[in-house]
Amino acid sequence: NAGVTQTPKFRVLKTGQSMTLLCAQDMNHEYMYWYRQDPGMGLRLIHYSVGEGTTAKGEVPDGYNVSRLKKQNFLLGLESAAPSQTSVYFCASSQERILLIRTQYFGPGTRLLVL
Amino acid sequence: ILNVEQSPQSLHVQEGDSTNFTCSFPSSNFYALHWYRWETAKSPEALFVMTLNGDEKKKGRISATLNTKEGYSYLYIKGSQPEDSATYLCAFGKTSYDKVIFGPGTSLSVIP
Numbered sequence: 364n365a366g367v368t369q370t371p372k373f374r375v376l377k378t379g380q381s382m383t384l385l386c387a388q389d390m391n392h393e394y395m396y397w398y399r400q401d402p403g404m405g406l407r408l409i410h411y412s413v414g415e416g417t418t419a420k421g422e423v424p425d426g427y428n429v430s431r432l433k434k435q436n437f438l439l440g441l442e443s444a445a446p447s448q449t450s451v452y453f454c455a456s457s458q459e460r461i462l463l464i465r466t467q468y469f470g471p472g473t474r475l476l477v478l
Numbered sequence: 479i480l481n482v483e484q485s486p487q488s489l490h491v492q493e494g495d496s497t498n499f500t501c502s503f504p505s506s507n508f509y510a511l512h513w514y515r516w517e518t519a520k521s522p523e524a525l526f527v528m529t530l531n532g533d534e535k536k537k538g539r540i541s542a543t544l545n546t547k548e549g550y551s552y553l554y555i556k557g558s559q560p561e562d563s564a565t566y567l568c569a570f571g572k573t574s575y576d577k578v579i580f581g582p583g584t585s586l587s588v589i590p
Contacts (some may be wrong), residue, residue, distance in 0.1 A: 367521075396577070403487075405567065405582035406522075421577065453521065464510050464529060464571075467578075469521035 365389050367470035369454050375476045376444045384439040384473050386454030387460040395437040396421075396467065397429060406453065412437055419466040444477045451475070482570045482581035490587045491558050498554045499584040501568030504547035510571040513542055513553055517564045525553075525566075527554060557589040 370385045374375065393414050398406040408421030410429040418429045426442045426448060437456075441448060451474050455467040483502045491497045503511065510529045514522040526535040531546040539556045565585045569578040580582055 398580075403582060406580040408577055408579075411577060422579075464527060466512070466524040466527060467522075469523075471521050 365466050367456055369452075369470040371473060372471065373474045374399055374478075376400065376441075376477065377478055378445060378447065380444050381440070381442050382444065382475075383441075384452055384454075384475075386437040386439070386456075386470055387435055388437075388454075388456040388468070390433060390456060390458070390468065391434070392456035392468070393434075393456055396455045396457075397427070397437065397439045398453045399423065400453060400472075401450050408430060409439065409452075444475075446477045449477045469477050481555050482568060482579050484568060484581040484584050485581070486565075486584060488585040488587070490589060491517075493558060493560060493588055494590050495588075496554065496556045497558055497586065498552050499566065499586075501551045501553070501570075501581055503549050503551075503568075503570040504572070505547060505579075507572050508546040508549075510578070511544055511546075511551050512569040512571070513551070514567040514569065515564050516567055516583065522567060553584075555586070558586075560588045560590050562586060563588045 367388045384449045396411040397409040412418045412431040415434040451472050454470040457467050458465045512527045513525040516522040526542045528544040533544040535542050541554045544551045565583040567583045569580045571578045
């Protein structure tokens with residue numbers, strides 16, 4: 364099992380450009396999450412999904428969109444990148460509905476730099 | 479807004495020292511408290527999940543306790559080793575809230 368994988372690992376964008384980050388998991392998990400990690404801030408939830416075809420907003424959703432067309436994939440889109448979106452992005456998945464108990468499995472992260 | 483706090487922000491200890499740090503969370507409607515270990519350039523990995531007041535968990539030299547009534551959890555590392563150097567995150571789950579909130583982490587450096 365590859366677990367949770369993220370593509371790409373690193374990307375540089377210019378302000379105003381768009382891009383999509385891909386998260387894939389092979390554990391058949393229902394729940395998937397996108398976080399951003401900034402110095403001194405810990406992990407902040409951007410969007411999450413409780414199943415194929417469903418998405419919901421987290422703590423910091425502005426400027427991002429997501430889609431979960433297939434159970435194993437969770438895409439994070441930046442329509443018009445801004446320097447404030449420079450961050451490290453982590454995807455995570457969880458095994459079952461009672462997320463509050465179940466452990467989250469994290470991907471390796473995507474480092475994004477917006478100039 | 480749910481605030482999860484961790485202290486200290488960073489910690490430097492000598493190899494062999496024992497250490498501990500704190501996670502504070504709202505005590506009302508508690509559901510679960512998670513600890514994760516996050517090494518530099520890697521992904522966070524789960525250490526413990528605790529759900530009951532008074533829970534104690536142990537994995538090797540690392541242990542954790544939980545006090546849901548006063549809203550805190552301690553993580554202890556006995557006889558710190560350089561490989562324990564990492565950021566330790568706690569995450570709090572509240573009843574009827576289908577996502578956990580992460581604290582900012584405590585960065586531990588163990589000096590050989």
